[in-house]
Amino acid sequence: MAPHEQAAQQSPMDGAAHVATRSEAPRTETPEPRRFYGLVKLDPVRASRDFAETVEHVLQHLGALPGAEIEVTVEIEARVPDGVPPHVVRTVSENARTLKFTQHGFERE
Secondary structure, eight states, X not given: OOTTOEEEEEOTTTOOEEEEEOOOOOOXXXXXXXXXXXXXXXXXXXXXXXXXXXXXXXXXXXXXXXXXXXXXXXXXXXXXXXXXOHHHHHHHHHHXXXXXXXXXXXXXX
């Protein structure tokens, strides 16, 4: 029987006809998403521009939502086939500390 169809049914108690209707199943609304995640590679030569575009086109929209909590993590991986000279190791390490990197270091592979 279709949801809008009605069927007459006889009550076993009094013999009277009752109209039974089959209602539509309750609609369950799809809940709104509560989390966004994204991973993007930036061109190292244009990282400032690319990151600014990410902020403008993604972070600003999310940040405008009431109660939004946003965490942005930047991961940098550099491989230098001939090795990193000591003065660059020193400069990058000092800058990473000054910029409050939570993790940083150089490795010999």
